[in-house]
Each structure stands twice: as structure tokens, then as C-alpha cells.
Amino acid sequence: xxxxxxxxxxxxxxxxxxxxxxxxxxxxxxxxxxxxxxxxxxxxxxxxxxxxxxxxxxxxxxxxxxxxxxxxxxxxxxxxxxxxxxxxxxxxxxxxxxxxxxxxxxxxxxxxxxxxxxxxxxxxxxxxxxxxxxxxxxxxxxxxxxxxxxxxxxxxxxxxxxxxxxxxxxxxxxxxxxxxxxxxxxxxxxxxxxxxxxxxxxxxxxxxxxxxxxxxxxxxxxxxxxxxxxxxxxxxxxxxxxxxxxxxxxxxxxxxxxxxxxxxxxxxxxxxxxxxxxxxxxxxxxxxxxxxxxxxxxxxxxxxx
Numbered sequence: 481x482x483x484x485x486x487x488x489x490x491x492x493x494x495x496x497x498x499x500x501x502x503x504x505x506x507x508x509x510x511x512x513x514x515x516x517x518x519x520x521x522x523x524x525x526x527x528x529x530x531x532x533x534x535x536x537x538x539x540x541x542x543x544x545x546x547x548x549x550x551x552x553x554x555x556x557x558x559x560x561x562x563x564x565x566x567x568x569x570x571x572x573x574x575x576x577x578x579x580x581x582x583x584x585x586x587x588x589x590x591x592x593x594x595x596x597x598x599x600x601x602x603x604x605x606x607x608x609x610x611x612x613x614x615x616x617x618x619x620x621x622x623x624x625x626x627x628x629x630x631x632x633x634x635x636x637x638x639x640x641x642x643x644x645x646x647x648x649x650x651x652x653x654x655x656x657x658x659x660x661x662x663x664x665x666x667x668x669x670x671x672x673x674x675x676x677x678x679x680x681x682x683x684x685x686x687x688x689x690x691x692x693x694x695x696x697x698x699x700x701x702x703x704x705x706x707x708x709x710x711x712x713x714x715x716x717x718x719x720x721x722x723x724x725x726x727x728x729x730x731x732x733x734x735x736x737x738x739x740x741x742x743x744x745x746x747x748x749x750x751x752x753x754x755x756x757x758x759x760x761x762x763x764x765x766x767x768x769x770x771x772x773x774x775x776x777x778x779x780x781x782x783x784x785x
Contacts, residue, residue: 483555485519486548488512492528493545496535564599571759574603576612576624579706581748583725585641585769586625593768600759608704609679616751622760623752629681630751637751640769645744646727646736648672648713648720655719660738667695672709672720675702686721689744710734 491501492512502509520527527541537545564571577586590602607615613630615621628637647666649656655665676683690697701718703709707729709720714733723746727736750769752760 481519481522483552485515486552488515489519489527490545490548490552492516492535493537493541493548496537498530498535561599566758572601572603573623573759573763574605574621576605576607576615576621576626578609578612578626578748579606580627580723580725580746581625581641582606583723583728584643585748589640589769593763593766596766596768597762600763609682613751616753619753622756623750623763625748626751627679627682628747628749629685631681632751634754635751636754637749639747639749641748643724643746644738645721645746646724647739648710648722648726648734648736650713650716650719651733651735652716653719655737656735658737660740662741663689663693663739663744664695664741666690666697666719667693669698670700670718671697672701672703672712672718673697673699674704674709678702678704686744689742693741 488501488505488507491505492498495501495504498509498513502512505512516528523540523544525540525544526538527544529536529538575590586604590604593600594602605615605621607624609627609630612621612624612626613632613635616624616635617633625640628639647655647661649661655661655669658665673686674682687697701712703712703720706720706722706726709722710726710729710731712718713720714731716733721739721744722736724736724738752764756764
């Protein structure tokens with residue numbers, strides 16, 4: 481039994497006339513009659529009663545019509561999903577991100593993409609920067625929102641957000657009273673920083689900035705996330721470097737102050753492999769991070785979905 485047999489039967493069952501059904505199907509009537517007879521023989525049951533004056537469904541034919549319509553509808557839905565996937569409009573898109581992306585570009589980007597491509601299931605995973613990049617390299621993620629610079633290998637990337645790095649300072653600390661903090665003022669302060677073993681590029685970036693300001697940083701506390709760094713600063717144990725968008729995380733006991741001389745910068749990029757399939761290609765063509773952007777981001781082009 482093939483889907484065309486079901487389509488033939490449905491046409492005859494709905495028209496209750498072989499001639500009209502053949503015309504509807506664009507086949508000759510003898511061929512249609514032969515196919516219906518072969519279907520009945522395969523099923524071992526009479527589906528249609530034929531006389532010279534009329535065609536009537538049997539009880540078996542009535543039951544088989546309902547099943548045939550259901551099978552054809554499900555087949556069409558399955559085909560539609562496959563066509564949508566081929567156009568990048570269906571399937572499951574796996575996205576990695578580092579926590580600062582959740583305070584800036586990620587929410588509006590996901591919202592904009594879901595509006596354009598509602599049939600794509602989004603799987604979103606919070607990761608460290610290194611794990612996010614590795615996830616893209618190994619194919620576990622389609623795309624990642626990660627901090628740059630990073631060792632990208634063969635990855636392509638596009639900067640999607642940039643902002644200043646600020647100091648998260650215990651509220652009772654003398655530096656908290658300043659409108660902005662010179663980097664040299666941190667010379668003898670205990671610092672909270674992500675360790676080099678976890679994020680070598682970020683760690684080296686902060687260390688280099690401090691050395692260019694004339695001192696070696698006094699790193700006393702290693703942390704795994706920005707959230708933990710802010711928590712330690714609020715506890716009074718040290719000062720942390722965090723992206724400016726972290727200020728949306730209002731927390732008692734900590735204040736955020738701009739840094740200057742120099743002003744550190746945080747840059748976030750979308751990173752993906754150079755061989756995107758239809759699904760990722762559709763996501764990239766929408767450039768959803770250009771919709772309802774945080775300050776500093778550009779305008780997006782037409783969407784794919």
C-alpha cells in the first residue's frame with residue numbers, strides 16, 4: 481500500500497463517482513478502478529459498493545476513509561516539517577552563551593528570532609567561555625555567544641555587543657564614593673578574577689591592563705562566574721572586573737563604578753563553524769541580535785523565516 485492508493489480511495493470516497501474522482505486526480509478512470517480493486521484485494525475487504533447508477537461506501541470503507549485522511553494529514557505535516565527544515569525554518573537550534581550575554585543581547589535576540597521562526601525549537605545552554613567555544617567546535621552547539629578574544633580555530637565570528645568593563649566594589653569601600661575609578665587606584669586592592677586555568681584570554685587581558693597601568697594585580701580570589709564575583713564584592717572580600725551590563729543585577733552591598741586610564745572593554749561575539757546547515761544559516765540570515773538591541777548595536781537586515 482502506498483500513499484497514492486490512499487489518495488485515490490479518498491477521492492472516490494468523497495466524490496462517490498469514479499469519473500469525477502479520476503478527473504480530480506488527473507488519471508484515466510480504468511486505471512483508477514484498477515487501483516481501488518487492488519487496494520481492496522490487499523486489505524481483504526470491500527470498501528466501495530458499485531452499481532451502474534451509484535457508488536456507496538461500505539462500513540469498512542467509512543472506517544478506512546477516516547484512517548486514510550488521518551494518515552495523509554500526518555504525512556503532509558511530516559513533509560511540511562522536512563521542507564521547513566530544508567529552508568531553515570524548523571528543527572532544533574542549540575545555542576550556548578556565557579552569563580553576561582543574558583544581561584545584554586541574548587534575550588532580545590531570542591525573542592526576535594522566535595517571532596520570525598516560531599517552529600524552530602530553541603535549546604539554550606549557559607556555559608563558560610571555553611566550553612561555549614569548544615561546544616561549537618565539536619558540533620554540540622550550532623552557535624555560541626562568547627567573549628572575544630578567544631582561540632577560535634576554524635570558527636567564524638561576528639561582534640554583536642560591546643560595552644565598558646566596570647569595577648564591582650564593596651559599598652563601604654572608600655573607592656565606592658568616587659564617580660569613576662582610575663585603574664591605578666586598584667594597585668594594592670585584593671581583586672576577584674576568573675582564574676587563568678578557566679578563561680586564559682580574559683585573565684590575561686585584565687592582567688595586561690593592570691601592568692600597562694604600572695602594577696601587577698593582586699588576585700586573591702578566583703571565581704567561576706560573574707555572579708559569584710559580584711557576590712564576593714558584596715561580601716567585602718575584594719573588587720571585581722565585570723561588564724557594565726552586570727549593573728542590572730541590583731545587589732545590596734555592592735556598587736559599580738566606571739574604570740578609566742585605561743577604560744577596559746568587554747566584547748561579545750556570535751561564533752559558529754564555517755559550514756552552517758540550513759537551520760543555522762536561517763538563524764544567521766535573520767541576524768536577530770540586531771532587533772531591540774542594547775546600546776551600540778546596529779540595524780538588522782531582512783529575516784529568513
